[in-house]
Amino acid sequence: MDIPIRISRSCIDVNQCKDDFIQRRTLERIFHFSKETIAELKAKANTEIGTDKISSLQALLSHIWRxxxxxxxxxPNEDTKYRIVVGARQRCRELPENYFGNAILDTFVAMKSKELMEQGIGNPAWRLNRKIAAMTGESLKKYLETWPASPEFITLPGGDALVKTSSPRFDMYGTDFGWGKPVAVRSGPSNKFDGVLTLLCGAEAGSVDVEVCLFPETLEAIANDQEFIDTVTN
Structure with a gap:
């Protein structure tokens, strides 16, 4: 039988992934960012770089990353990564209009801890902007064409990375299943590990709720970080 894509058994270590999940307990907390605060972060990031191309979301992600x-x-010289998922649907013209499955590809931005701390929110936000801009229909098509020759899978990040999931663009509060308007939106217990950030739209237009999942000591430190908490709305 002709199998066009052959995946080696050693390509992914299932047991290692399982161990990473259960090795340490994580906690999560919801941080709410108002429309006004996000606008301030966006203005600050763009001013630092001297551009107007950094989006609200990119500025917010940079702020949380730092x-x-x-x-x-x-x-100071330790590497840190921010993994982001980029939508392919609006970038690939070859994608049929009736295709309703996922169409995404992940990429990441890497920086030294010292760089991240010393360069404000503008520099990491700009790097996120440029990385996303480089994900064109052509680059996505090239990735799909070369993947069968060397298959690889997304693996759980180590303690040096953050991972963004979901999107505040999904109108979760506009959905009514007959029970009335939603009171709150949460992502549930699956796929939770140290460093995963789940972005959800807030109840107020333009606001964003961020589910932050981290090891307890890091989450507690963030909750006591005045620079961060000053941007969070109760």
């Missing part, structure tokens, strides 16, 4: 790494007490 806050988490600052409270993880990384060494």
């Amino acid at each position: 806050s988490v790494i600052r409270n993880r007490s990384f060494e």
Whole structure:
């Protein structure tokens, strides 16, 4: 039988992934960012770089990234990564209009801890902006064409990374299943590990709720970080 894509058994270590999940207990907390605060972060990031291309979401992600790494007490030259998921649907013209499955590809931005701390929110936000801009239909198509020759899978990040999931663009509060308007939106217990950030739209237009899942000591440090908490709305 001709199998066009052959995946080696050693390509992914299932047991290792399982161990990573259960090795340490994580906690999660919801942080609410108002429309006004996000606008301030966006203006600050763009001013630092001298551009107007950094989006509200990119500025918010940069702010959270810096806050988490600052409270993880990384060494100055230690590497840190921010993994983001980019939508392919609006980028790939070849994608049929009736295709309703996922169409995403992940990428990441890497920086030294020292760079992240010293360069404000503008520099990491700009790097996120440029990385996302580089994910064109052509680059996505090239990835799909070359993947069968060397299959690889997304693996759980180590303690040096953050991972963004979901999107505040999903109108969760506009959905009514007959029970009335939603009171709150949460992501549930699955796929929770140290460093995963789940972004959800807030109840107020333009606001964002961020589910932050971290090891207890890091989450507690962030909750006591005045620079971060000053941007959070109760």
